[in-house]
Amino acid sequence: MTDNHNPFPGDGHAPSPPYAQAMPPLGAVGTPYDPSQAGPYAPGGYGPPPSPGPVRPRILWIVLAWVLFVVLLVVGVAGFARGLGSAVKDAASLATFATGESVSVRLDPKDRPAIYASAEQAADVSCKVEGAPGLDVRLTRPSGTQSITYDGTTWEMVFQIGAPAAGDYQVSCTGEGVKFGVGKELIGSVGKVVGGAVAMIALPTAGFLIAVVVTIVVLVRRAGARKRAMR
Structure with missing residues (x-):
């Protein structure tokens, strides 16, 4: 006896829903994982922040500036003594x-x-x-x-x-x-004495001012570099 209500003769199963056809069968291999397409919260997106590196400018500049001051001080005193002795x-x-x-x-x-x-x-x-x-x-x-x-x-x-x-x-x-x-x-011969005295005063003064300016500039820039690194 024939079932006239079955539109698919000879098939004993009802048709699957439409969305079932779009799903891959169990055990099928999907699209390979591409790390380049991962978002910031995908696996592998975490890690330590990049190292900021050493703070610049270096303290060495301050040391060199004060060494220059000491050298100019010695040169100035020696110049005065030489001028006085020559006079x-x-x-x-x-x-x-x-x-x-x-x-x-x-x-x-x-x-x-x-x-x-x-x-x-x-x-x-x-x-x-x-x-x-x-x-x-x-x-x-x-x-x-x-x-x-x-x-x-x-x-x-x-x-x-x-x-x-x-x-x-x-x-x-x-x-x-x-x-x-x-x-x-x-x-x-007082001219030689005066010249030596000027050298003794001018050279150390110039060296001191240079050392102070370099010290201030280096410390200010280093403080700014630390703040930027903390951000």
């Missing part, structure tokens, strides 16, 4: 002679020439300076006391020589138990 040496470079003798020396007004005397006790001295004919040389007593000590001998300036022009002059002096010398006024 004393210039003034003490005397053409010496004994009382009653005459010595030929070359004088230049710009060097501020002077006559020095050395004696164990006070003595009256007199000097004479002669140049080329027509040159009038004036000898004047210094307004203040100027003395230098060189090689264990103390010399006191007794006359300033007013040479009218550079040239060779004959100098003679007399004084009981007195040694004489022709040299330069100590004030004439």
Whole structure:
């Protein structure tokens, strides 16, 4: 007897729902997993944050800046000592002679020439300076006391020589138990002392300012780098 209500003769099963046909059968292999398509919360999306690296700029810059300051300080002090020593040496470079003798020396007004005397006790001295004919040389007593000590001998300036022009002059002096010398006024070498003093002040000051600025800049930038790393 034939069932006229069955639209699929010879099939004893009812048709599956439409969505069942779209599902893969059990045991079928699906699409392989692609890690590149995974989202931020997919497996493998977690991990430690990247290392921020060392903080810049380095502390080494501060160390180098203060080392520079120390070097400039040493150079400045050494320059002042050298200038002072050179000034004393210039003034003490005397053409010496004994009382009653005459010595030929070359004088230049710009060097501020002077006559020095050395004696164990006070003595009256007199000097004479002669140049080329027509040159009038004036000898004047210094307004203040100027003395230098060189090689264990103390010399006191007794006359300033007013040479009218550079040239060779004959100098003679007399004084009981007195040694004489022709040299330069100590004030004439003051330029070297001043130059050394300027170097002693300017170089360390410049080094100190550089060190302070570098220290501030490095510390501020390092603080900023740490804040950015913490974010």
